[in-house]
Amino acid sequence: MSSTAQELDQLIGKEYKEGFVTDIEADTFEPGLNEDVIRRLSAIKKEPEWLLEWRLEAFRHWQTMVGPDWAKLDVPPIDYQALSYYSAPKSKKDGPKSLDEVDPKLLETYEKLGIPLEERAALAGIAVDAVFDSVSVATTFKDKLNDAGVIFCSFSEAVQEHPELVKQYLGTVVPQGDNFFAALNSAVFSDGSFIYIPKGTRCPMELSTYFRINAANTGQFERTLIVADEGSYVSYLEGCTAPRRDENQLHAAVVELVALDNAQIKYSTVQNWYPGDEEGRGGIYNFVTKRAECRGVSSKVSWTQVETGSAITWKYPSCVLKGDNSVGEFYSVALSTLKQQADTGTKMVHIGKNTSSTIISKGISAMRGSNAYRGLVKVAKGADNARNYTQCDSLLMGDRCAAHTFPYMEVANPTAQVEHEATTSKISDDQMFYCTSRGISEEDAVSMIVNGFCKEVIKELPMEFAVEAQKLLGVSLEGSVG
Amino acid sequence: MSATEHFAAQVRASARAGADVAWLNQTREQALASFEQMGLPTTRNEHWKYTAIKPIEKKAFAAVVGHVGIDDIQPFLFEGLDADRMVFVNGAYHHGLSRIASEGVRIASLAAVLADDAATVEPYLGKIADPRASGFAALNTAGLVDGAFVHVERNQAAARPLLLLFVASGNDAFAQPRNLIVADEGGSVSVIEHYVTLGQGAHFTNAVTEISVAANAEVRHYKVQQESDKAFHIATLQADQARNGRLHSYQVSLGGAIARNDVNTRLNGEGAEAEMNGLYLVDGRQHMDFHTNIEHVVPHCISRENYRGVLDGRGRGVFNGKVHVYENAVKTDSDMSNKNLLLSSNAEIDTKPELEIYNDDVKCAHGATIGQLDEVHMFYLRSRGIDPVAARSLLVFAFANEVLQTLPLEAVRTTLEKTLIARLPKADHLDELVQ
Numbered sequence A: 001m002s003s004t005a006q007e008l009d010q011l012i013g014k015e016y017k018e019g020f021v022t023d024i025e026a027d028t029f030e031p032g033l034n035e036d037v038i039r040r041l042s043a044i045k046k047e048p049e050w051l052l053e054w055r056l057e058a059f060r061h062w063q064t065m066v067g068p069d070w071a072k073l074d075v076p077p078i079d080y081q082a083l084s085y086y087s088a089p090k091s092k093k094d095g096p097k098s099l100d101e102v103d104p105k106l107l108e109t110y111e112k113l114g115i116p117l118e119e120r121a122a123l124a125g126i127a128v129d130a131v132f133d134s135v136s137v138a139t140t141f142k143d144k145l146n147d148a149g150v151i152f153c154s155f156s157e158a159v160q161e162h163p164e165l166v167k168q169y170l171g172t173v174v175p176q177g178d179n180f181f182a183a184l185n186s187a188v189f190s191d192g193s194f195i196y197i198p199k200g201t202r203c204p205m206e207l208s209t210y211f212r213i214n215a216a217n218t219g220q221f222e223r224t225l226i227v228a229d230e231g232s233y234v235s236y237l238e239g240c241t242a243p244r245r246d247e248n249q250l251h252a253a254v255v256e257l258v259a260l261d262n263a264q265i266k267y268s269t270v271q272n273w274y275p276g277d278e279e280g281r282g283g284i285y286n287f288v289t290k291r292a293e294c295r296g297v298s299s300k301v302s303w304t305q306v307e308t309g310s311a312i313t314w315k316y317p318s319c320v321l322k323g324d325n326s327v328g329e330f331y332s333v334a335l336s337t338l339k340q341q342a343d344t345g346t347k348m349v350h351i352g353k354n355t356s357s358t359i360i361s362k363g364i365s366a367m368r369g370s371n372a373y374r375g376l377v378k379v380a381k382g383a384d385n386a387r388n389y390t391q392c393d394s395l396l397m398g399d400r401c402a403a404h405t406f407p408y409m410e411v412a413n414p415t416a417q418v419e420h421e422a423t424t425s426k427i428s429d430d431q432m433f434y435c436t437s438r439g440i441s442e443e444d445a446v447s448m449i450v451n452g453f454c455k456e457v458i459k460e461l462p463m464e465f466a467v468e469a470q471k472l473l474g475v476s477l478e479g480s481v482g
Numbered sequence B: 001m002s003a004t005e006h007f008a009a010q011v012r013a014s015a016r017a018g019a020d021v022a023w024l025n026q027t028r029e030q031a032l033a034s035f036e037q038m039g040l041p042t043t044r045n046e047h048w049k050y051t052a053i054k055p056i057e058k059k060a061f062a063a064v065v066g067h068v069g070i071d072d073i074q075p076f077l078f079e080g081l082d083a084d085r086m087v088f089v090n091g092a093y094h095h096g097l098s099r100i101a102s103e104g105v106r107i108a109s110l111a112a113v114l115a116d117d118a119a120t121v122e123p124y125l126g127k128i129a130d131p132r133a134s135g136f137a138a139l140n141t142a143g144l145v146d147g148a149f150v151h152v153e154r155n156q157a158a159a160r161p162l163l164l165l166f167v168a169s170g171n172d173a174f175a176q177p178r179n180l181i182v183a184d185e186g187g188s189v190s191v192i193e194h195y196v197t198l199g200q201g202a203h204f205t206n207a208v209t210e211i212s213v214a215a216n217a218e219v220r221h222y223k224v225q226q227e228s229d230k231a232f233h234i235a236t237l238q239a240d241q242a243r244n245g246r247l248h249s250y251q252v253s254l255g256g257a258i259a260r261n262d263v264n265t266r267l268n269g270e271g272a273e274a275e276m277n278g279l280y281l282v283d284g285r286q287h288m289d290f291h292t293n294i295e296h297v298v299p300h301c302i303s304r305e306n307y308r309g310v311l312d313g314r315g316r317g318v319f320n321g322k323v324h325v326y327e328n329a330v331k332t333d334s335d336m337s338n339k340n341l342l343l344s345s346n347a348e349i350d351t352k353p354e355l356e357i358y359n360d361d362v363k364c365a366h367g368a369t370i371g372q373l374d375e376v377h378m379f380y381l382r383s384r385g386i387d388p389v390a391a392r393s394l395l396v397f398a399f400a401n402e403v404l405q406t407l408p409l410e411a412v413r414t415t416l417e418k419t420l421i422a423r424l425p426k427a428d429h430l431d432e433l434v435q
Helices: A004-012 A037-046 A049-063 A090-094 A104-112 A115-122 A141-146 A155-161 A162-168 A180-188 A427-435 A442-458 A465-476 B003-017 B022-038 B054-058 B070-076 B108-117 B135-142 B373-383 B386-406 B412-421 B427-434
Strands: A026-028 A086-087 A126-131 A134-138 A149-152 A193-197 A208-210 A222-228 A233-241 A247-249 A254-259 A264-272 A284-294 A300-307 A313-317 A318-321 A327-336 A341-345 A347-350 A356-366 A372-377 A387-397 A401-409 A417-426 B084-089 B090-099 B106-109 B148-154 B162-168 B178-183 B188-197 B204-214 B218-226 B232-241 B245-254 B259-269 B273-282 B287-296 B302-311 B316-325 B332-342 B348-357 B361-371
Touching: A026 A126, A037 A049, A037 A180, A049 A162, A049 A180, A049 B070, A086 A347, A086 B386, A126 B259, A149 A155, A155 A162, A155 A193, A155 A222, A162 A193, A162 B188, A180 A254, A180 A284, A193 A233, A208 A356, A222 A233, A222 A264, A254 A300, A264 A284, A284 A300, A284 A327, A300 A442, A313 A356, A318 A327, A318 B084, A327 A341, A327 A372, A327 A427, A356 A372, A356 A442, A372 A387, A372 A417, A387 A401, A387 A442, A387 B348, A401 A417, A401 B361, A401 B373, A417 B348, A427 A442, A465 B204, B003 B022, B003 B054, B003 B302, B054 B232, B084 B259, B090 B108, B090 B204, B106 B108, B108 B148, B135 B204, B135 B232, B135 B412, B148 B162, B148 B188, B162 B204, B178 B188, B188 B204, B204 B218, B204 B245, B218 B232, B218 B259, B218 B302, B218 B412, B232 B245, B232 B273, B245 B259, B245 B287, B273 B287, B273 B316, B273 B386, B287 B302, B302 B316, B302 B348, B302 B386, B316 B332, B332 B386, B348 B361, B361 B386, B373 B386, B373 B427, B386 B412, B386 B427
Parallel strands: A126 A208, A193 A222, A208 A233, A222 A254, A233 A264, A247 A284, A254 A284, A264 A300, A284 A313, A284 A318, A300 A327, A313 A341, A318 A347, A327 A356, A341 A372, A347 A372, A356 A387, A372 A401, A387 A417, B084 B162, B148 B178, B162 B188, B178 B204, B188 B218, B204 B232, B218 B245, B232 B259, B245 B273, B259 B287, B273 B302, B287 B316, B302 B332, B316 B348, B332 B361
Antiparallel strands: A026 A086, A126 A134, A149 A193, A401 B348, A417 B361, B084 B090, B106 B148
């Protein structure tokens, strides 16, 4: 392979294809954060008193905290008073009852993304609870889910219709004061998804939500809560793309998963938010707290993520394995190119007996990207026969990128088996030579090798997402690979 | 008086007794200022996350004069080892017990060198190990008085290995050995640092060793820490390696209530190679912490690291191995392995093999495991009529011995093998099996 570095750079460098802004009227709070803002936010959403108190409690705690600085990230200071904490599309006021009533400009936005709602809903058989900025504007397949007894709605709706469930589970996995960003989210969360799968129910379809960040300078504070009751199963897909902006935007979401006895939750993410340009201007700050609690015996939670976007990613989807025989899985592909920074990984906390966890993490760094895997495997004293296997590999492309691995292992039980393996390497000249000597172009060869590198993770995604994820990786890595 | 004030007062007093050289005084003063500013590390410091040093702060450790005879040190001289030796009692050089006869190498106490010939050590002392790396490194530098100085000149090979025996006698003794090993171009030397306690007392050793490996030079550094179970042992090893320079570091940690070792090297010249092997046996209420850091600064360097731990009783082990590959260090080849055997339900291990890489043309791998003895292996031995306790001991021995096998000096290796066997249950039985 000749003049590898420059060519790779060309292959890797590409314009963000999904950067556009939909110009629709929005109801937006003026920038600033104080208790009044939270009261107003809560009032607009007609929330019960306990929830307002819960938010205020979180806010008071947040004020005493400082942002984390231990990650291998260079985060410019964020002025939380300069952000606006609520933005809702105007059309919501008229309340669209069906797709026809949804603002055509919104639908157009989805069209440009290649995910026409109707088509996706009808052809793919997926219920899409589309979150456009902060308010859900379209929900489909409600009836079918209703028949199965599955509750799948926006978080605000759940607060109105199922307050007892929300109250029972909210904050039980990620407490209000868990960390700086979780506390901020707890105080000002706007909307998100709520899912409840009743006992013994297998959710009849893959559930999906599309998040987009639209209006400038509105931090998005999603709150997602999924509860899988005894013996139930649900697969949830989350995809993210955001229009192009020059100012950095903050996204501080909280996702809580609860799996009761014998329940299974599969949570998949494809994240393709605006990564900023080559100089690191613009892009999303993705500071997310995702945590699952395997509360019941033999419960299982599986996180799969493909992360190609965001300027800065700070995210550690975790599993607390409380129930005996519970299983946690984490499959991740994280790509950092341009000047992106990612500090991501997982935590597996083994508490119950006979618990097992698997971590497969694939990091790809290119151009001036920096990618850190930070993981914790903790085996508590009583967690007899805990089993963990961790593999985290890094692929490097370009002499100015960086890859780091910080795997913490804390084991206090002599019956535990914990293994960690990691390798770091580049695409070898031999691999390239093998491909090119068989008439495969360099672009195709790079794409092929990268896809092979990520295969173990991609195959864990539901089919539709696997296709999209592969496409995303290809698009993110080069400009012209067909 | 706070612990920081106590130790600051201690080192001020010892520094006054040390050599009066302008540049050295300045180094000490700067280190003291850093120490007073930093204090001793707390668990809020990421590098000390798992190691609380509170017990060290609670006692008023101070310099103690000890009386030690040749019979006292005889058991610690590694049977059959033909070596020069320097003996330090509570940190101070003991001329009477030392034997220095070898050609090709200059061996002297640092205090003596600083008194007559300070210019020789000026380019190295306090320049290799950063006194600001931690409160302990600063404390050692602030009270820098004595230790061993070893110097092999260009293309010379020390005829015999050098044994540095650090004896702690008496309760509450505070010793701060400072060693400097310099191998000029093409030079080669083996040094064994052996830390022991007379009796079962509590004392505090805070050691720093600096090693300079010039082009084509080779240094083999052994460190055997066998202090009492009440002792506190903190030590830093920092090496600088030039082109094709080779460093072999062997660490064996057996004693101490709290034992913390920082083992660091910088590969500053192309073709430099570092080998770092270590073994820690943790039992009772012991706490042992190893932090290693290999910095690949330039291209074409190789590092190999293999640490193993056996954790029993209520002991706790910590391993943090870091490989740092700089932006221009292409063709770096690095491999790190940390394996742990967890034998008791009250023991704990916290391990973190870290990689920090700023360059794409590297081959780096690391692995860590935590587990138990293999049941199939147990079955194999038991089916051959070996009782379970002896079988278990045999397997533990085999696991730990893989590190000891890498030690080139036979006398050191066999002595440590015997020590290891003696620590295991059914030692007599085991002796037969291993022979």
